[in-house]
Amino acid sequence: MTGAEVPTVRSCVAALLVLGGLAMGRDAVTLRLVATGALVVLFLWPEALVGPSFQMSFAAVTALVALAEHPRFRTFAAARDEGAFRRIARGLAVTLATGIAVELVLMPIALFHFHKAGLLGAFANLIAIPLTTFVVMPLEALALVLDVAGLGAPFWWLTQQALNLLLLLAHGVAASPMATLLAPTMGMGLFGITVVGLLWCLLWRTGWRWLGLAPVLIGVAVTFTAAPPDILITGDGRHVAVRTGKGMAILRDRAGDYVRDVLSESAGYDGELAAIADLPDARCSRDLCAVGVKDGNGRSWRLLFTRSTVLIERSDFARDCAAADIVVSDRGLPRWCHPRWMKIDRRLLARTGGLSITLAKGEVHTVHRVGDAHPWIVRPPRGSGRPKSQL
Structure with missing residues (x-):
């Protein structure tokens, strides 16, 4: 019914192992359970290892199991003879602690894949989890049972109100300026070091585990x-x-929300994207747009962009190209266009994919990497290597 997605398979394997462990009188919730689920998924879909679904799903479960196995946490969360108020407070504290643990473990993975991480999810779960567990699910079950006799309508209405309250909470948390934390793109090597540190912290059971915090924090x-x-x-x-x-x-102020969101998240910027044509240092026509910007060192850069497919007079375009440090176009630029630093056109982008440029350091990062053999990547013809003068 739900499809064989990675979290679904992981949950199914975990449920079967838990039932088998309980039947044999063994402690079912262990890291071996997580490892077995991961092996089953990787045996069937080895490519899932590099996807955010696999990484976030298993990282969250590993964090929960590692926390549950910690002696102090297990002692604190164990049931005991105490008053209702203290029992409820203890349950909320356990929920908050598990939520914070999951948020912290998922933060590096979310930053790498999505350039942002949640901050308030653990606190929202203090309301969302009890509401879902003790209100929404019982009402849905009762409504399904009463539907046999045609009497489920009132309980479906109550379920709808409970779900509306859950959505109101979700929208309220999402609208908070502290809901997410944006950051620029994390490099592959830095992400690898961070993941190694996370695994070190989660898999060790002795004091050695805290040595993994160093690479994570770095x-x-x-x-x-x-x-x-x-x-x-x-x-x-x-x-x-x-x-x-x-x-x-x-550049194009009519770009859709998807393009705007991708560009904002990749830049680690949480705000509205203005139009380049409206900048004080911009000089734009229907076909070209030139703008001056300054890098972190205070150096001025001149950028030139094409905005249409109209053929531009050679004398004017050659002059503008020579005055610009970087020229960007979605079409092939002529050979006589010679900017001071980089010429980025359709031919270059076919080999590199999208680009991000840090002017102060002179760094250029490409989407396509050397040796990338994914079948959906269009490879340039043999012998048309990347011009060294452009990157």
């Missing part, structure tokens, strides 16, 4: 302190985002 700190890119260019060359002194600006 990875997260470097990600948040890294200089965000100054220029982002999509793989087709149509959309360009430029960092200005007051935020970010986009």
Whole structure:
């Protein structure tokens, strides 16, 4: 009914192992359970290892199991003879602790794949989990049973109100300025170091486990302190985002929400994207747009973008190309267009994919990597290597 998605398979394997462990009188919730589920998924879909679904699903469960196996947490969460108020408070504290543990473990993975991480999910779960467990699910079960006699309508209405309350909570948390934390793109090597540190913390059971905090903290700190890119260019060359002194600006102000969200998240910018044509240092026509920006060192850069497919007079275009440091176009630029630093056109982007440029450091990062053999990547003809003068 739900499809063989990674979390579904993991949950199914875990449920079967838990039932088998309980039948044999064994402690069923262990890291071996997580490892077995991971092996089953990787045996069937080995490519799932690099996907966010596999990584976040198993990281969250591993964090929960590792926390549950900790002697102090197990002692604190164990049932005992106490008053109702203290029992409820203890349950909320356990829920909050597990939520915070999951949020912390998922943060590096979310930053790598989505350039943002949640901050308030653990606190929202204090309301969402009891509401779902003790209100929504019992009402749905009761409504299904009474539907046999045609009497389920009132309980479906109550279920709807409970779900509306859950959605109100979700929208309220999402609207908070502290709901998510944005960061620039995390490098592959930095992500690998962070994941190794996480696994070290989660898999060890002795004091050695805390040594893994060092690479985790280094990875997260470097990600948040890294200089965000100054220029982002999509793989087709149509959309360009430029960092200005007051935020970010986009070349085509009619770009859809998807393009805007991708560019904002990749730049670690949480705000509205202005139009490049509206910037004070911009000089734009229907076909071309030239703008001046400054990098982190205070150096001025001149950027030139094409905005249409209209053939531009050679004398004017050659002059503008020579005056620009970087020229970006979604079509093939002529050979006589010679900017001071980079010429980015359709031919170059076919080999590199989207680009991010940090002007102060002169760094250029590409989507396509050397040796990338994915079948959906269009490879350039043999002998048309990347011009060294362009990157």
